[in-house]
Amino acid sequence: MxxxxxxxxxxxxxxxxxxxxxxxxxxxxxxxxxLGTVPPAQRPAVQALSFHAxxxxxxxxxLRAGLAARRPAPxxxxxxxxxxxxxxxxxxxxxxxxxxxxxxxxxxRRAGAAAGGFVNAVLRRFLRERAQWVEAVRDxxxxxxxxxxxxxxxxxxxxxxxxxxxxxxxxxRPPMFLRVNARRTTADAYVRALARTGRxxxxxxxxxxxxxxxxxxxxxxxxxxxxxxxxxxxxQDASAQRAAPCLLGPDGLPAGARVLxxxxxxxxxxxxxxxxxxLDLLALDVDxxxxxxxxxxxxxxxxxxxxxxxxxxxxxxxxxGRAFDAILLxxxxxxxxxxxxxxDVRWLRRATDIPALASTQARLLDALWPLLKPxxxxxxxxCSVFRDEGxxxxxxxxxxxxxxxxxxxxxxPGHLLPLPDNQGIAPPATGMPAGDGFFYALLFxx
Numbered sequence: 001m002x003x004x005x006x007x008x009x010x011x012x013x014x015x016x017x018x019x020x021x022x023x024x025x026x027x028x029x030x031x032x033x034x035l036g037t038v039p040p041a042q043r044p045a046v047q048a049l050s051f052h053a054x055x056x057x058x059x060x061x062x063l064r065a066g067l068a069a070r071r072p073a074p075x076x077x078x079x080x081x082x083x084x085x086x087x088x089x090x091x092x093x094x095x096x097x098x099x100x101x102x103x104x105x106x107x108x109r110r111a112g113a114a115a116g117g118f119v120n121a122v123l124r125r126f127l128r129e130r131a132q133w134v135e136a137v138r139d140x141x142x143x144x145x146x147x148x149x150x151x152x153x154x155x156x157x158x159x160x161x162x163x164x165x166x167x168x169x170x171x172x173r174p175p176m177f178l179r180v181n182a183r184r185t186t187a188d189a190y191v192r193a194l195a196r197t198g199r200x201x202x203x204x205x206x207x208x209x210x211x212x213x214x215x216x217x218x219x220x221x222x223x224x225x226x227x228x229x230x231x232x233x234x235x236q237d238a239s240a241q242r243a244a245p246c247l248l249g250p251d252g253l254p255a256g257a258r259v260l261x262x263x264x265x266x267x268x269x270x271x272x273x274x275x276x277x278x279l280d281l282l283a284l285d286v287d288x289x290x291x292x293x294x295x296x297x298x299x300x301x302x303x304x305x306x307x308x309x310x311x312x313x314x315x316x317x318x319x320x321g322r323a324f325d326a327i328l329l330x331x332x333x334x335x336x337x338x339x340x341x342x343x344d345v346r347w348l349r350r351a352t353d354i355p356a357l358a359s360t361q362a363r364l365l366d367a368l369w370p371l372l373k374p375x376x377x378x379x380x381x382x383c384s385v386f387r388d389e390g391x392x393x394x395x396x397x398x399x400x401x402x403x404x405x406x407x408x409x410x411x412x413p414g415h416l417l418p419l420p421d422n423q424g425i426a427p428p429a430t431g432m433p434a435g436d437g438f439f440y441a442l443l444f445x446x
Contacts, residue, residue, distance in 0.1 A: 009042055011095065011103040015082060016110070017042055018049040023078035025054060031344035044221075049082065052094060054343035055146060055171050056085035062143035063088075063133055067122050076115050079107055083123055089134060097127055146171065150351040151336070158387045162417060166385060166437070169418045170339045170346070175433045176219035179236040179268075180212045181301055182275045187214050190233060193226045204432065210241050212275075215432055231301040236268045239337075239416050239435030240383070244272035246412055246440055247328050247379040256280050257325040261305075262312040262368055265290035267297035269330055269381075274303040281305040282324075284312055313360075313367045323373040331361045333382035333389045337418060337437020358388045365397050369406070369445070378443045379412070383436060390415050390439030397443075405446050412442035 017038050024034040031050060038046045053060070060081040064071070067084075071077055083104040086094055094100075101123045109116030126133060137143040145152050145167045155163040178201075180190045187203035191214060194201045199220065204213035214233070222228050222235055253259070255278045261270040264283035274281060283298075285291050288309040295307055310318030312329070334357055335345045365380065372378055380397075382389045391414065398406055416438040 009045070010106075011099065012106040014042065014045045014049055015079060015104055015107045017046040018053055018082045019075060019079035019107070021046065021050045022053050022057070022082055023074050025344045025347055026074075026078070028348065030348065031342065049086070049094075051343055053082040053085040054347065056088050057081060057347060058140075058142040058146040059088055059137055059144075060084040062137045062140045063126060064122070066133065066136065067125055068118075072115070072118065076108060076111060076119070079104060080119055080122060083119070084126060087123065087126060087130075089130070101127070147339075147346045148349075148351075151346060151349070154351075154354070154386060159385070159417070162419060162421075165419050166417060169434075170343075172340055173219075174237070174340045174436070176216040177236060177238045177241070177435065178214040178216060178225070179234045179241050179272060179275075180214060181232055181234070182212055183302075184230075184232050185227070187212055190214055190227075193232075197224070197226055199224075202432070209245065210238060212272075213238055213241055213432070229300065234268060234271065234297070234301070236272070237338075237341075237436045238432065239418075239438040240268060241272065241435075242413060242416070242438070242440060243269045243328060243330065243379060243381055244276055246442055247273065247326055247377065248277055249377070249442075253277055253279065253325060258282075258322065260284065260324045260327045260368070260371070262327060262329045262364065263331060264294050264307070267294035269328060270294065270305060271297050271301050271303055273328070274298070274305060275301070283307045284310050284318065286311045313363050315367055315371055319371060323376070324371055325373055325376050327368055327372055327376070327378040328381070329364055329368055329378060330381045331364055331389075333357055333361070333384040334386055335383055336389075337383045337385045337416075337439075340418065341436065354386060354388055358393060361389060361393055362396065365393075366400070369401075372445045374445055376445050377409075378445070380439075380441045380443065382439045384439060385415065385417060385437035387415070390441075394441040394443075407444045407446060409442040409444060413438070413440045415439050 021034045025031055035043060035047055063084045064080055083100060086100055087097060104123060105116045105120045108119040141149050141152055147167060155166055159166060180187050191201045191203045200217040202215045204210050225233055227233060257279055259279045259281045261283045263285060264270050265285040265287060270281060270283045273279060283294050283305045291307055291309055298305055308318060334349055334354055335342060339346050380394060384390060418434050418437045420434050
């Protein structure tokens with residue numbers, strides 16, 4: 001949260017809404033869905049509180065277990081967990097301790113005087129004994145890393161040297177990266193436009209792999225970005241911006257090349273492709289509701305594509321028989337690389353989800369590969385740091401095909417970790433923070 005204090009409503013009301021969000025996520029609902037039920041005036045504050053609470057939920061649960069003799073009713077428990085997370089030592093506390101405790105008690109009292117007394121007693125005990133509780137929870141892996149133990153174990157298996165740094169990065173606020181529309185402006189020109197509104201930003205050097213990349217020093221609502229409504233710019237992480245240039249390659253694709261974005265929603269990568277090249281692009285997604293966002297994105301940017309609902313794993317239901325020059329498969333995945341942006345993911349995923357997702361990814365790869373022309377290219381992408389959804393998935397795909405019939409481009413990034421070192425791959429531009437965790441493999445069909 002970085003110390004932001006919102007005045008949309010009394011803090012006690014914000015805490016109530018945040019508790020409902022946390023309770024819903026613990027019950028299996030996604031953060032995005034639940035935030036949509038929060039009144040618009042309250043949403044920015046509640047989102048900030050919820051992100052903080054979910055990033056420190058493992059710690060808060062361990063504290064509550066030690067501080068309270070019994071677990072309270074779910075909604076009161078969620079309020080207590082939210083409050084403990086907000087009281088956890090931070091470099092910039094979101095609220096003074098006494099303000100947070102006072103407002104949490106006010107919120108609890110709406111459920112009765114006893115509830116208020118219970119919350120007051122637990123929170124004040126924590127403040128009196130905070131130093132010893134900080135030490136006590138260090139031995140609890142879920143509390144220390146604020147991820148489920150199976151997730152921590154998988155990271156340690158896949159990335160033994162980097163696992164703890166990856167876990168720590170998930171607790172940080174993500175940077176706000178922008179992608180300028182190459183058909184309308186340049187990164188340097190857009191940085192100057194931001195400066196005229198009083199916002200500082202940095203552009204990637206024109207010689208970098210991502211010449212459209214801009215980093216805004218202080219995140220802001222998209223409505224405050226100059227030219228956003230007119231299509232000058234989009235919000236997109238640096239790692240996600242690698243997809244379009246990787247698929248197009250240094251020599252690009254011929255004008256009118258037939259391209260499939262197989263899992264297109266919400267449309268950022270499809271839009272980026274169309275900003276860079278004149279393509280006959282089919283934007284496909286299995287969820288018709290999510291295609292609304294794709295159409296809105298393309299309309300805002302002044303771009304055209306064939307937007308269609310269909311299951312990429314079942315081409316017989318939507319394919320017209322004309323082969324594609326290029327395919328982007330941004331496959332469904334665990335989203336383990338973007339947990340700093342979606343802190344609910346770590347609590348919603350289960351260990352059994354990973355093999356199930358890997359099976360879906362393999363099915364999509366096998367279904368789409370025959371749709372590619374000889375000489376064509378397919379870019380496989382996931383926003384995951386788990387190897388089963390990255391390197392192991394592509395190794396298995398290549399083993400399923402005759403030697404030499406599918407070739408992997410050694411220049412494609414592979415695993416991008418959300419770390420400055422990024423497994424030997426430099427950040428997108430000097431002085432820029434690392435992007436999200438992703439995986440990319442570019443495959444050519446012989």
